[in-house]
Amino acid sequence: MNKPDVKSLDRGVMGYEMITILGPTASGKTKFAAALAHAIDTEIISADSRQVYRDMNIGTGKDLADYIVDDQIVPYHLIDICPAGEKYNLFRYQHDFHKAFSLIKNKGKIPILCGGTGLYIESVLKGYKLLDVPENPELRRKLKDKNLTELEEILKSYKKLHNKTEVDSTQRAIRAIEIEKYYLNQEPDKQDYPPINSLIIGINIDRELRRKKITFRLKTRLEEGMLDEVQKLLDAGIAANDLIYYGLEYKYLTLYLTGETSYKEMFEQLEIAIHQFAKRQMTWFRGMERRGFDIHWLDAEMPVEEKIAFVTNHHINFSTKLYSK
Numbered sequence: 001m002n003k004p005d006v007k008s009l010d011r012g013v014m015g016y017e018m019i020t021i022l023g024p025t026a027s028g029k030t031k032f033a034a035a036l037a038h039a040i041d042t043e044i045i046s047a048d049s050r051q052v053y054r055d056m057n058i059g060t061g062k063d064l065a066d067y068i069v070d071d072q073i074v075p076y077h078l079i080d081i082c083p084a085g086e087k088y089n090l091f092r093y094q095h096d097f098h099k100a101f102s103l104i105k106n107k108g109k110i111p112i113l114c115g116g117t118g119l120y121i122e123s124v125l126k127g128y129k130l131l132d133v134p135e136n137p138e139l140r141r142k143l144k145d146k147n148l149t150e151l152e153e154i155l156k157s158y159k160k161l162h163n164k165t166e167v168d169s170t171q172r173a174i175r176a177i178e179i180e181k182y183y184l185n186q187e188p189d190k191q192d193y194p195p196i197n198s199l200i201i202g203i204n205i206d207r208e209l210r211r212k213k214i215t216f217r218l219k220t221r222l223e224e225g226m227l228d229e230v231q232k233l234l235d236a237g238i239a240a241n242d243l244i245y246y247g248l249e250y251k252y253l254t255l256y257l258t259g260e261t262s263y264k265e266m267f268e269q270l271e272i273a274i275h276q277f278a279k280r281q282m283t284w285f286r287g288m289e290r291r292g293f294d295i296h297w298l299d300a301e302m303p304v305e306e307k308i309a310f311v312t313n314h315h316i317n318f319s320t321k322l323y324s325k
Contacts, residue, residue: 016199018101019311021114022047022121022285023203024278026213027300031066032203033114035304036311038069040110044076045100047115047124050246052088054080055233058226059249061217077103085238087175087245090123091132097124098193113198118284125293127195133182143174151177171245200293201311202285205300214274218267221249231257248273 019036023029037044044067046052050060057064067074077100082088097113097120104111115121143151151173158180205213230253233243243254249270256266289295298307 015197016110017105017196018198019110019112020047020121020125020198020200021112021203022118022200022295023116023300024205024210024281024285025061025116025274026210026217026278027116027203027205029114029116029203030063032304032307033112034067034069034074036308037074037112038072039308040312042109042112043100043104043107044074044112044114045097045104046076046078047113047117047120048079049088049093049117049120051079051115052081052093053084053086053246054082055084055236056229056246056250058221058224058229059246059253061221084233084236085242087242089132090119093120094123094193101196116281118281118288122284122288122291122293124193125196125198125200127193133179136178136181139178139181140174143177146170148173155180171241172247199311200295201307202295202297203300204297209300210278211275214278215271218271218274222267227253227257230254234258248277 021029021033021036033044048060050056051062053060062079064079067076078093078096081096101111101124113121113124143154146154148170151170155173155176226249230243230250233250234240234254234257240254240258243250245251252261252266252270252273255261256263261269285295296310298310
C-alpha cells in the first residue's frame with residue numbers, strides 16, 4: 001500500500017489531536033482504521049467495551065488479523081487489558097484511554113480512536129469523567145427479583161442518565177440504576193480531562209448489507225469455535241451470570257451451554273439481538289451529531305485507498321457531505 005504524502009497529511013489533519021473512526025458492528029471500521037494507521041505510521045486506541053477482556057476473542061469480534069497490514073502489525077491499545085470475569089467500566093476506560101493517548105502523542109503521532117461503543121467515544125471526546133460508583137448492596141437486594149422490563153422502566157424515571165450503556169441483561173440494568181441513584185446525591189460531572197479536537201469519520205453501511213454481514217459473521221464465528229470459547233470460560237470457573245452480564249454472544253451462548261435454551265433458539269435470539277445492537281449503535285451516533293459532533297460519513301463499500309485519501313486530504317470546510325448517509 002502506498003504511503004500518503006506527508007505534506008498532504010499535515011494539511012489534512014492540521015489542528016486535530018486525533019482521528020476517530022466509528023460505525024456499527026460489521027461495518028469494517030477496524031480494517032479501515034488499521035490500514036489508515038499503517039499508511040500514516042501511527043497507533044490505534046480501541047473503543048470497544050468488551051474487547052478489553054482477555055480470552056474473549058471470537059465472541060467480542062477482536063479480529064486481530066485486521067491489525068496486520070502488509071505483513072506488519074499495527075500497534076493497538078486497550079485490547080486484552082483485563083481478565084474475563086471482571087466488570088470493566090467507563091471510569092477505568094477514561095484513565096486507560098488518556099494513558100494510551102499521551103503515549104502515542106509523545107511519539108509525535110496522531111492517535112486513531114476506533115470502535116463502536118458510543119458511550120466510550122463520546123466521553124473522551126467531550127472530556128468528561130464520571131465518578132467511580134461503588135456497589136450498593138441494599139439497592140441490589142431490592143431489585144434482584146425484578147425482570148428486565150421492570151428495571152428498564154425504573155431506569156427511564158431518571159431525568160438525566162449518566163450511564164447510557166447497553167442494558168440487555170438484568171445485571172446491567174441494575175448497575176445502571178445503581179449509578180443513577182448514586183448521582184442523585186453527588187456532585188455533577190466534573191471536567192477533569194480537556195475535550196479532544198478529533199476528526200470524526202463514520203463508516204456507514206447499507207442496512208440490508210449490514211444484516212447479511214451480521215448473519216454471515218455469526219455463522220462463521222460459531223464454526224470457528226465460539227461455543228468452545230464460552231465453554232472454556234465456564235470451565236475456568238467464571239460464573240454463568242458474569243458471562244451473561246457481557247450480553248450478546250456471551251449471554252446467549254451461555255444460556256445455551258447451561259441448558260436454558262436450544263441451539264435454534266440461541267441462534268435466532270442472538271441474531272436478532274445483534275441486529276438490534278447495530279441499530280442502537282447508529283441511533284447513538286446520530287445522537288452525537290445532534291449533540292454537536294461533526295461526523296463525516298463514508299460508504300462502507302468505498303475502496304480503502306479512497307477512504308485513506310479522504311482523511312489525508314481532509315479540509316476543515318465541509319459545507320456539504322461528500323458521501324450520502
